[in-house]
Amino acid sequence: MKSILIVEDEVMIANGIEKMLRKHGYTDVMIAIDYEEALETLEENKVDLVLLDVNLSDEKNGIDLAATIKKNYHIPFIFLTSYTDPATLSKLKQVKPIGYLAKPIDQATLTANIDIYFANESDESTLFSFTIGSSVYQIDLAHLCYVQADHVYVELHLIDETVVVRSSLQALIEMFPENRLARINRSIAVNPDGIEKIEKGMIQIKDHRLKLSKTYQEEFFHKYWDK
Structure with a gap:
């Protein structure tokens, strides 16, 4: 059974999230209301996701705790925030969460993010999920060929479909696992594993x-292509 720690200083919100998780089948749920209590919980319990x-x-905020x-x-975490402005999101990205959810928390979005993360966790799985705004996307990295920027959108070209998301190319690259997307020109990044020649x-x-x-x-050949 996967264990989840909720770190939230508003008890009613924390209890509401716990109820959502238990209703969905995640019964090993813990709550901490501040930085110190969260560290104590992490020291004393097995936690799979925060x-x-x-x-x-508190003197130390969620970014400090992250x-x-x-x-x-080395435990993955998802941020919960009422602020989705560029300045806040820039700070969140620096500590590399696996995602963030805007408050008020929607149960379907919350549980979808968690379900997809735990599905991705398997070493045998090539499924990868990422969140943009309130939308959760899941793709098979083994099927990803390349991504291409088109104004304020990015097209993800897979073997059998094309997925379009609203994002900059650089922001999308930063969401993906390290070295999974290699920039080859101003508007395109490729999946190095898919290159044939x-x-x-x-x-x-x-x-x-x-x-x-x-x-x-120069960067491409140095980092991605040693054949």
């Missing part, structure tokens, strides 16, 4: 021929 409020009413969890416990500045992935620009060549 749901972490950003604004704890940094400590990442450094000392590189010839005369063109990258071949399935039926796609994509241009590797001179600007990105």
Whole structure:
């Protein structure tokens, strides 16, 4: 049974989230209301996932706690926040959460994020989930060919479908596992595992021929291509 720790200083909200999780089948749920209580819980219990409020009413906030969890416990966490402005999201990205959910928390979105994370956790799974706004996306990384920016959207080109999300290309790259997407020009990043050949500045992935620009060549060959 997976165990989940809720760190939320508003008891009614914490109890509401706990009720959502238990109703969905996650029965091993713990609650902490501040930084110190959260650390005590982590020391004394097995925790698989932390749901972490950003604004704890304490000297140390949720971002401080996230940094400590990442450094000392290596447990994944999802932020819960009422603030979705660019400045706040930029701070959240620095500690690399597996996602964030905007308050008020929607039960379907919450449980979908958690279900998908635990499904991705299996070493044998190539499924990957990510959250943009209130939308949760799941793709099979083994089927991903490349992603391409188109104004305020990014197209994810998979073997058998194309998924369109509202994001910048760089923001999307930062959401993915490290080195999973390699930038090859201003608007395109590829899945290095899918490359079949590189010839005369063109990258071949399935039926796609994509241009590797001179600007990105040195970094690309150094980090991703040693064949």
